[in-house]
Amino acid sequence: MASTETQAPKRLLKPTSLFASRRISISSSSESSRSSTPLNPFASAKKFRAALSSESRTRTTVKIKPPAAAAPPAPGTPTKRDPLRPKTPGTPRQGEDDPLRDDRSEMDVSRVDPEDVLVDWETVEPGDISGEVDENFLRTTANGNKDDKVLVSIRVRPSDASTAWEAQANTKSIKLLPQHHRNAATSPPIFNFDEILTGSDNKSVYNAVARNHVCAAMDGYNAVVFAYGQTASGKTFTLSGDDDQPGIIPRAMKDVFACIRRTPAREYLLRCSYLEIYNETIHDLLAPSSAPPVQLQGSGTNVWLAPLREEVVTSLAGVRAVIGRGWAARRTASTDWNDRSSRSHSVFRVVIESRERGDTSGGGRQTPGLPSRPPTPGGPRLQSIGGRSVQTSVLSLIDLAGSEKATSDKERTREGKFINTSLLTLGSVIATLAENASKGKNDHVPFRNSKLTRMLQPSLSGDARISVVCTLNPDVNAVGESTSTLLFAQRIKKVQLNAKKKEIVDTDALLERYRQEIEELKTRLSEKEKDAGAPEKTRRLSAREPDWDVQQLDESKAMKDLNARIKQLTNLILTSQTVDENRGDESRPASPSKVDFDMTPYQLQQELLSARREIESQATQILALDVALQARPELPPDAPESEKDRLLGEQARNIRELEMVIKGYEDNLGAPLRAVREDVEREWGARLAAEEAKRKEADAWAAELARGLEKEKKARQQLEDERRVLAAFVTKFDSLTAGLSSSGSLSSLVGGVGTPPRAAATKSSLARLPPIAESPLRMDLAGMRAEPSLLEEKWDAVGGLSFDDESFEADRALGSSSPKRVQNTGKHVESPTRGVLEGKENLPA
Numbered sequence: 033m034a035s036t037e038t039q040a041p042k043r044l045l046k047p048t049s050l051f052a053s054r055r056i057s058i059s060s061s062s063e064s065s066r067s068s069t070p071l072n073p074f075a076s077a078k079k080f081r082a083a084l085s086s087e088s089r090t091r092t093t094v095k096i097k098p099p100a101a102a103a104p105p106a107p108g109t110p111t112k113r114d115p116l117r118p119k120t121p122g123t124p125r126q127g128e129d130d131p132l133r134d135d136r137s138e139m140d141v142s143r144v145d146p147e148d149v150l151v152d153w154e155t156v157e158p159g160d161i162s163g164e165v166d167e168n169f170l171r172t173t174a175n176g177n178k179d180d181k182v183l184v185s186i187r188v189r190p191s192d193a194s195t196a197w198e199a200q201a202n203t204k205s206i207k208l209l210p211q212h213h214r215n216a217a218t219s220p221p222i223f224n225f226d227e228i229l230t231g232s233d234n235k236s237v238y239n240a241v242a243r244n245h246v247c248a249a250m251d252g253y254n255a256v257v258f259a260y261g262q263t264a265s266g267k268t269f270t271l272s273g274d275d276d277q278p279g280i281i282p283r284a285m286k287d288v289f290a291c292i293r294r295t296p297a298r299e300y301l302l303r304c305s306y307l308e309i310y311n312e313t314i315h316d317l318l319a320p321s322s323a324p325p326v327q328l329q330g331s332g333t334n335v336w337l338a339p340l341r342e343e344v345v346t347s348l349a350g351v352r353a354v355i356g357r358g359w360a361a362r363r364t365a366s367t368d369w370n371d372r373s374s375r376s377h378s379v380f381r382v383v384i385e386s387r388e389r390g391d392t393s394g395g396g397r398q399t400p401g402l403p404s405r406p407p408t409p410g411g412p413r414l415q416s417i418g419g420r421s422v423q424t425s426v427l428s429l430i431d432l433a434g435s436e437k438a439t440s441d442k443e444r445t446r447e448g449k450f451i452n453t454s455l456l457t458l459g460s461v462i463a464t465l466a467e468n469a470s471k472g473k474n475d476h477v478p479f480r481n482s483k484l485t486r487m488l489q490p491s492l493s494g495d496a497r498i499s500v501v502c503t504l505n506p507d508v509n510a511v512g513e514s515t516s517t518l519l520f521a522q523r524i525k526k527v528q529l530n531a532k533k534k535e536i537v538d539t540d541a542l543l544e545r546y547r548q549e550i551e552e553l554k555t556r557l558s559e560k561e562k563d564a565g566a567p568e569k570t571r572r573l574s575a576r577e578p579d580w581d582v583q584q585l586d587e588s589k590a591m592k593d594l595n596a597r598i599k600q601l602t603n604l605i606l607t608s609q610t611v612d613e614n615r616g617d618e619s620r621p622a623s624p625s626k627v628d629f630d631m632t633p634y635q636l637q638q639e640l641l642s643a644r645r646e647i648e649s650q651a652t653q654i655l656a657l658d659v660a661l662q663a664r665p666e667l668p669p670d671a672p673e674s675e676k677d678r679l680l681g682e683q684a685r686n687i688r689e690l691e692m693v694i695k696g697y698e699d700n701l702g703a704p705l706r707a708v709r710e711d712v713e714r715e716w717g718a719r720l721a722a723e724e725a726k727r728k729e730a731d732a733w734a735a736e737l738a739r740g741l742e743k744e745k746k747a748r749q750q751l752e753d754e755r756r757v758l759a760a761f762v763t764k765f766d767s768l769t770a771g772l773s774s775s776g777s778l779s780s781l782v783g784g785v786g787t788p789p790r791a792a793a794t795k796s797s798l799a800r801l802p803p804i805a806e807s808p809l810r811m812d813l814a815g816m817r818a819e820p821s822l823l824e825e826k827w828d829a830v831g832g833l834s835f836d837d838e839s840f841e842a843d844r845a846l847g848s849s850s851p852k853r854v855q856n857t858g859k860h861v862e863s864p865t866r867g868v869l870e871g872k873e874n875l876p877a
């Protein structure tokens with residue numbers, strides 16, 4: 033398969049000049065001050081070697097020709113407001129020939145009134161944007177990548193040598209040619225990215241990787257474009273370009289002005305700064321070389337740089353001069369791989385502040401009478417006045433130093449170590465961020481491990497739109513570095529972004545707006561109240577209207593809404609005033625004295641109540657803070673290391689002492705206490721065992737008693753059964769013998785059983801029985817008691833009778849024919865009682 037990278041490179045030269053229109057000549061010199069060593073960054077038409085170190089830098093002097101006369105304005109271009117035309121750094125007032133001689137540029141933001149150097153569509157020079165503005169592009173090119181992802185592009189540098197990669201721009205993929213893949217058994221992996229770029233055309237590269245980000249920055253988002261790759265792979269060529277192929281920085285600045293031209297409703301303040309991170313120290317490339325290093329300040333995602341010189345730019349010429357100065361001060365040197373290798377990470381920043389254009393009459397850029405506030409560190413310079421909020425964003429264009437192997441030069445090797453270390457840190461930061469994003473984790477990200485990552489922390493944490501161009505040297509001998517670049521590119525693709533616009537609101541104007549709205553609402557409310565309190569007659573008439581009820585409801589709802597809105601705005605006023613006061617003096621507490629006296633007494637009471645509650649909660653907070661204060665470490669975070677060490681030493685000593693105390697306690701008191709515990713356990717254990725034995729005995733005795741009781745119950749039951757049987761028998765006997773003998777009733781012997789009611793009815797039958805003297809029923813009752821079988825015999829003699837008094841009773845009442853059993857004795861005897869009672873078949877003949 034043919035590689036797209038087979039075309040012969042147009043050239044492999046260092047960038048020459050920023051803008052093709054400029055002509056510059058270069059000579060080398062060594063000077064101590066940056067300001068006195070002006071250099072056009074892209075002005076080298078030929079390769080050169082320049083060994084540099086942080087102590088002594090090779091300086092090149094540029095004689096900048098006066099800018100060519102501006103072309104006459106094209107028809108239809110807006111007219112200029114000459115008196116308001118801002119000064120530009122490219123048109124200096126002193127040092128005619130060398131605009132950069134003065135250390136303190138006139139356009140240093142600390143020396144100009146921001147209101148005087150605003151740029152708007154009228155002040156943009158047509159020449160600054162000619163030929164580059166492609167309005168259709170911006171309209172048609174939707175943001176290709178998702179805003180919450182890093183746009184990752186690969187740029188493969190042209191090469192004379194044989195290439196090891198197959199880069200497909202149409203499929204946006206790149207893979208190693210199989211013959212260079214180490215593992216012959218597998219096919220080389222295919223890497224996919226947002227863009228695959230080849231060749232030397234920088235315009236298409238800019239359009240693909242940076243244009244949307246520049247536009248986003250103009251729209252209020254922070255944006256970062258950076259080039260990452262091995263040394264000599266084309267990062268600087270991509271960022272800065274040369275005469276023929278201006279890179280991302282000059283093209284971006286052209287687009288900035290083009291955007292301003294396209295946005296007549298807004299006015300802009302542009303501030304540029306240029307810095308480099310060299311051997312882990314940040315240098316301001318626009319400040320004199322004697323200036324102290326720049327410090328990273330703030331914490332977390334609120335990071336700013338100070339002291340950092342910022343130059344206000346109002347035209348492309350101004351930008352050109354600023355970049356020229358910065359470029360001149362950059363540390364570059366000849367290495368084994370690159371004639372002019374960047375020995376530092378360089379960052380070109382443009383702070384873009386904008387607000388809606390106010391009334392331009394009378395120069396009206398500043399609302400008269402408004403005191404100008406001093407800028408807060410890292411905050412905007414442009415003030416939000418007249419109700420116009422200020423939008424602030426930062427566009428950062430970063431040319432990273434390239435990773436490299438150790439070189440033959442000692443100084444270069446030392447630099448290389450710093451470069452590689454900070455790139456490694458960048459790699460691990462990106463890896464952690466990617467891991468956190470893909471696995472929903474929140475692992476610690478080592479931003480603090482290098483100046484570069486610390487500086488990029490807000491952007492990498494998601495506060496910016498990011499585009500990364502990973503540059504590749506396609507040569508066979510660079511396969512290892514190229515693969516690691518591609519892996520870095522893959523990881524950074526996963527990083528999650530969430531850039532938001534930053535807007536600073538003009539609170540004074542807002543308050544005024546709220547107040548006006550409140551007044552209007554109050555007027556409307558009082559009108560409605562008047563309507564509601566209209567004379568009775570009118571209301572009665574209205575009441576006859578068909579939808580009167582509904583209207584009334586609507587009215588009261590509208591009044592309620594108005595009241596709610598008034599209350600909301602009043603609260604907003606209180607909040608904004610509090611915020612505004614806090615801004616003026618951070619240490620001053622919010623004033624609670626802003627009270628709306630139009631409130632009803634009830635509302636005021638409520639306010640009072642809530643204020644009291646707040647005071648109480650603040651008192652609690654104060655207490656908590658007091659406690660925290662007591663418990664805080666003795667040293668502030670910025671205390672010197674020696675102090676921290678001392679404190680740590682003291683604490684370690686305290687810990688050791690406490691450990692000794694604990695050990696002594698264990699030794700001296702621990703053993704006796706254990707002995708006491710054992711004694712107590714032993715004594716109480718014996719008592720417990722004795723008590724348990726006693727309980728068991730008692731249980732056995734109780735069981736024995738229960739058994740005896742049961743036995744007694746059974747015996748008693750048996751006796752009772754016998755008594756009943758006997759009683760039944762005696763009764764029966766009595767009834768049978770009644771009238772036959774006067775010698776006495778048997779019932780008197782057993783007692784308790786009365787004569788059955790139907791006994792009389794059987795009298796006639798019984799009369800037929802043999803005389804009692806011969807009756808087999810004559811017996812010894814005591815003998816019958818002792819011997820039940822005797823009784824049974826007697827019974828059989830009289831024809832049978834139920835021993836079951838229950839059945840007897842039942843039979844007596846109903847004459848049941850069912851057989852009955854005597855349960856308690858265990859015997860069962862057929863019940864012939866029916867026949868007996870009726871005096872029929874069972875009676876003896």
Ligand SMILES: Nc1ncnc2c1ncn2[C@@H]1O[C@H](COP(=O)(O)OP(=O)(O)OP(=O)(O)O)[C@@H](O)[C@H]1O
Nearest residue numbers: 044045046232263264265266267268269373374434
């Ligand atoms: N796409 C390209 N087309 C033509 N020439 C290129 C291209 N990319 C790089 N070059 C040339 O290759 C050389 C090295 O490129 P450059 O200085 O941009 O590399 P670098 O990655 O910035 O290196 P370092 O990290 O050492 O600073 C330069 O002469 C440059 O002009």
